Amino acid sequence: MTLDPALTQMLSAADLRLLAAAGGAAPSLHNSQPWRFVPTPDGRGLAVYADTDRSVPLADPAGAAVHIAVGAAVFNLRVAAGRLDREPLVRLLPDDAEPGLLAVLDLSRPAVAEAPFGRDLYPAIAARHSSREPFTQRDVPEAVIGELMAAAREEGVTLAALEEEGVRRVQELTADAERRNAADPARAAESRAWLRPDDGTAEDGIPRSALGPQDHDARVPMREFGGRPPEAPEQPPSQRFEALPQLCTLSTRGDGPPDWLRTGQALERVWLLATLHGVRLTVWHQAIEWPDTRWALRDPAAGPGHVQLVLRAGYGPPGAATPRRAVEETLGERPS
Numbered sequence: 153m154t155l156d157p158a159l160t161q162m163l164s165a166a167d168l169r170l171l172a173a174a175g176g177a178a179p180s181l182h183n184s185q186p187w188r189f190v191p192t193p194d195g196r197g198l199a200v201y202a203d204t205d206r207s208v209p210l211a212d213p214a215g216a217a218v219h220i221a222v223g224a225a226v227f228n229l230r231v232a233a234g235r236l237d238r239e240p241l242v243r244l245l246p247d248d249a250e251p252g253l254l255a256v257l258d259l260s261r262p263a264v265a266e267a268p269f270g271r272d273l274y275p276a277i278a279a280r281h282s283s284r285e286p287f288t289q290r291d292v293p294e295a296v297i298g299e300l301m302a303a304a305r306e307e308g309v310t311l312a313a314l315e316e317e318g319v320r321r322v323q324e325l326t327a328d329a330e331r332r333n334a335a336d337p338a339r340a341a342e343s344r345a346w347l348r349p350d351d352g353t354a355e356d357g358i359p360r361s362a363l364g365p366q367d368h369d370a371r372v373p374m375r376e377f378g379g380r381p382p383e384a385p386e387q388p389p390s391q392r393f394e395a396l397p398q399l400c401t402l403s404t405r406g407d408g409p410p411d412w413l414r415t416g417q418a419l420e421r422v423w424l425l426a427t428l429h430g431v432r433l434t435v436w437h438q439a440i441e442w443p444d445t446r447w448a449l450r451d452p453a454a455g456p457g458h459v460q461l462v463l464r465a466g467y468g469p470p471g472a473a474t475p476r477r478a479v480e481e482t483l484g485e486r487p488s
């Protein structure tokens with residue numbers, strides 16, 4: 153067998169661990185981490201599967217959030233490939249017969265440019281956290297918002313920064329959806345089941361330390377995660393949030409698996425870039441979870457499109473780190 157000199161070496165065990173750790177650091181609904189990374193038979197790539205045992209069926213009946221999370225993991229894998237001086241060639245949904253195989257990354261080519269893809273973003277993978285804390289009154293500058301819009305556009309997704317009227321509309325829709333989630337015992341139980349204690353034993357879900365306070369003025373509808381369980385009923389004291397949050401939407405033309413995977417990649421690209429700028433983000437998914445509030449999120453002025461996520465942006469505390477599953481669990485066999 154002759155070796156093609158243009159091909160890179162096979163991925164070492166250390167390379168695979170670095171890739172799986174980067175992919176696994178991605179954000180996911182309730183920190184459910186619905187992914188599995190499987191080395192390709194040639195040893196120079198990675199297949200990414202959805203782990204549907206980790207889906208959140210009431211909040212995400214169609215599996216869009218699973219795809220968004222996996223898309224975000226794929227973006228981190230692209231950035232980590234640059235760290236390994238490899239050029240990531242990504243095929244989304246490569247096999248119609250296998251809908252759980254969401255992406256294959258071919259990493260067999262060396263990085264072409266002097267500065268490989270996403271090299272500057274790599275440190276932000278570990279530094280990025282959801283921040284559910286109050287933000288300061290300082291606006292994210294237009295130039296930074298413009299960079300975030302361009303980052304989303306590179307991934308085929310529209311990031312729209314909302315004006316005051318739009319912010320108020322999206323706040324009301326999110327608050328409405330949040331109230332409905334809280335009043336629905338099954339949904340409240342589903343999200344509460346992902347809350348975790350702060351004792352360092354959890355590998356997934358949301359530790360209490362990562363939950364922020366509720367807004368004292370009840371204007372900024374932070375997710376309550378199904379309320380407090382009976383064994384820990386105490387609420388942290390409410391606090392004053394920013395008077396008018398800065399909100400953005402991520403939208404796509406279509407509303408199927410490829411659009412959701414692109415949204416995830418855009419979300420992570422935007423979030424890593426924001427992290428480098430010191431800008432914090434919170435995801436608001438509540439209004440996406442009810443068909444009527446989701447429909448009403450659309451901005452008629454912005455034309456057709458499906459809103460996939462609402463993002464709150466600002467300056468403030470970085471947010472606490474959430475746990476991740478061990479690489480041994482996420483790397484290896486495809487899910488059965």
Ligand SMILES: Cc1cc2nc3c(=O)[nH]c(=O)nc-3n(C[C@H](O)[C@H](O)[C@H](O)COP(=O)(O)O)c2cc1C
Pocket residue numbers: 177178179180181182183184217220221280281282283284357358375434435436437438471472473474
């Ligand atoms: C599709 C999706 C939906 C999410 N929805 C919410 C939400 O409604 N409220 C919230 O506070 N965080 C939300 N998050 C953030 C996750 O809770 C967070 O990514 C996860 O707990 C891991 O924490 P980290 O982002 O700090 O790494 C969402 C994330 C994703 C990808």
